[in-house]
Amino acid sequence: MTAGTPTVLDDDGVRAWGRVHRGRHRVAAPAWPGEVEAAARASAALSGNTLARGLGRSYGDSGLNVGGGLVAMAGIDRAIAFDRANGILRADAGMPLDAVLRLAVPAGWFPPVTPGTKFVTLGGAVANDVHGKNHHVAGCFGRHVRRLALWRSDRGVVECGPDVEAELFRATVGGLGLTGILLWVEVALAPIASATMTVENQRFEDLDGFFRLSEAAADWPYTVAWVDTLATGANLGRGVFSRGRHAAAGPLTPHRAGGPSVPLDAPGFLLNRWTVGAFNRLYHARPGARFRGEQPYDPFFYPLDRIGHWNRLYGPRGFYQWQGVVPPPVARDAVRDLLVRIARSGEASFLAVLKDFGDLPSPGAMSFPMAGTTLALDFPNRGGRTLALMAELDRVVAEAGGRLYPAKDGRMPAAAFRRGYPAWRDLEQRRDPMLQSSFWRRVSQEE
Numbered sequence: 187m188t189a190g191t192p193t194v195l196d197d198d199g200v201r202a203w204g205r206v207h208r209g210r211h212r213v214a215a216p217a218w219p220g221e222v223e224a225a226a227r228a229s230a231a232l233s234g235n236t237l238a239r240g241l242g243r244s245y246g247d248s249g250l251n252v253g254g255g256l257v258a259m260a261g262i263d264r265a266i267a268f269d270r271a272n273g274i275l276r277a278d279a280g281m282p283l284d285a286v287l288r289l290a291v292p293a294g295w296f297p298p299v300t301p302g303t304k305f306v307t308l309g310g311a312v313a314n315d316v317h318g319k320n321h322h323v324a325g326c327f328g329r330h331v332r333r334l335a336l337w338r339s340d341r342g343v344v345e346c347g348p349d350v351e352a353e354l355f356r357a358t359v360g361g362l363g364l365t366g367i368l369l370w371v372e373v374a375l376a377p378i379a380s381a382t383m384t385v386e387n388q389r390f391e392d393l394d395g396f397f398r399l400s401e402a403a404a405d406w407p408y409t410v411a412w413v414d415t416l417a418t419g420a421n422l423g424r425g426v427f428s429r430g431r432h433a434a435a436g437p438l439t440p441h442r443a444g445g446p447s448v449p450l451d452a453p454g455f456l457l458n459r460w461t462v463g464a465f466n467r468l469y470h471a472r473p474g475a476r477f478r479g480e481q482p483y484d485p486f487f488y489p490l491d492r493i494g495h496w497n498r499l500y501g502p503r504g505f506y507q508w509q510g511v512v513p514p515p516v517a518r519d520a521v522r523d524l525l526v527r528i529a530r531s532g533e534a535s536f537l538a539v540l541k542d543f544g545d546l547p548s549p550g551a552m553s554f555p556m557a558g559t560t561l562a563l564d565f566p567n568r569g570g571r572t573l574a575l576m577a578e579l580d581r582v583v584a585e586a587g588g589r590l591y592p593a594k595d596g597r598m599p600a601a602a603f604r605r606g607y608p609a610w611r612d613l614e615q616r617r618d619p620m621l622q623s624s625f626w627r628r629v630s631q632e633e
């Protein structure tokens with residue numbers, strides 16, 4: 187197949203997953219790796235810059251380039267080589283984890299690290315160096331990448347890895363898609379003996395309960411907790427702790443496709459303090475909050491994937507995500523402070539997740555995780571009130587010496603970003619001059 191120049195479409199409806207950030211892009215969708223260069227150049231022709239896009243699961247503006255070009259990479263999604271004996275997969279950067287699972291699980295392999303949705307591409311997983319429930323034992327996604335290929339407007343195709351073009355590799359893992367357009371990624375998968383998970387869910391009644399359970403679960407490969415952000419007083423920080431491991435034996439059947447979808451925007455008032463409060467009380471008290479047994483991997487890792495377009499539940503104004511990490515010596519106090527402020531604000535977070543990260547270093551200079559505790563939250567967009575609360579949370583994280591996650595962000599001040607990511611200047615130096623994003627303009631150009 188010879189490479190052509192894909193058509194460039196003007197699309198003023200491109201949105202981030204949180205649906206607060208949106209805007210006009212000149213979008214080119216290459217169908218073959220050989221068309222990526224032409225697509226990049228054509229989409230950048232008017233503004234001078236463009237950005238690769240995966241499945242658009244980043245919540246804020248790091249996956250957007252409003253007013254500029256976008257190269258939609260999700261159509262380039264083939265497996266290139268799969269070594270079934272050793273679990274080494276080389277695949278196009280547009281291949282989603284959903285497809286990786288369908289290919290790998292029957293052969294007894296699993297993504298080494300997976301975020302809370304399987305609808306992310308390998309390119310997106312590298313660009314944000316994503317983390318999962320096994321961060322304390324496996325680190326970030328980038329630790330498992332052996333090689334990758336990038337197209338750069340100034341160098342053409344470059345292969346890099348931990349031992350080849352190592353500095354470019356270090357900048358690319360967690361490099362927000364700015365060091366080049368990823369063409370393929372080679373990743374070492376993790377062996378599994380079953381598609382089933384052995385799972386234990388336990389309630390905890392306060393924040394100390396979370397830290398006790400988390401410490402006690404250090405030998406479980408997957409841990410995470412849901413936390414009730416509306417609980418106060420003696421119940422501050424109560425929630426449900428979940429730990430799991432791949433079962434020792436069982437069928438290697440991959441997940442099935444499909445499920446219901448939210449067809450339209452829900453009314454904006456659907457997720458408010460009262461409905462979330464009622465949900466939280468029920469969720470904490472439900473029998474499943476004390477579950478011990480086996481479960482397929484799909485609901486264990488990807489509960490939100492069961493409802494297509496669940497982001498429409500927040501209504502037409504969309505929602506913000508906020509995720510911060512705070513280091514161990516101050517983690518307990520800082521997380522308590524965050525929870526007190528959230529409960530006091532009355533802003534309800536539906537999907538509040540708490541997790542202890544481990545101390546395995548990431549190969550990415552700009553990776554988000556660090557040893558400590560991370561809290562991820564969602565807030566329906568209520569304008570100034572919501573922004574004021576997140577600014578308060580930012581201050582707690584800054585004072586604790588932590589940082590915020592760009593994949594979840596659409597508004598952190600430039601100063602907060604630069605303090606959290608001192609390597610940002612190196613990334614700016616290694617940035618492909620043709621690549622740019624709304625997020626990067628905001629945090630690197632603002633004074």
Ligand SMILES: Cc1cc2nc3c(=O)[nH]c(=O)nc-3n(C[C@H](O)[C@H](O)[C@H](O)COP(=O)(O)OP(=O)(O)OC[C@H]3O[C@@H](n4cnc5c(N)ncnc54)[C@H](O)[C@@H]3O)c2cc1C
Nearest residue numbers: 240241242243244301302307309310313316317362363368
């Ligand atoms: C329900 C849900 C749960 C999530 N859970 C987690 C979690 O547990 N842990 C976690 O770390 N993240 C989590 N995320 C965030 C998500 O994993 C990241 O935002 C991921 O990067 C999205 O991948 P994507 O393919 O959708 O990429 P996009 O969102 O489209 O793009 C993300 C970044 O990748 C770059 N990019 C994409 N493709 C390429 C390419 N081919 N070449 C170069 N750059 C490229 C883009 O330029 C952009 O900077 C979650 C998101 C959702 C919606």
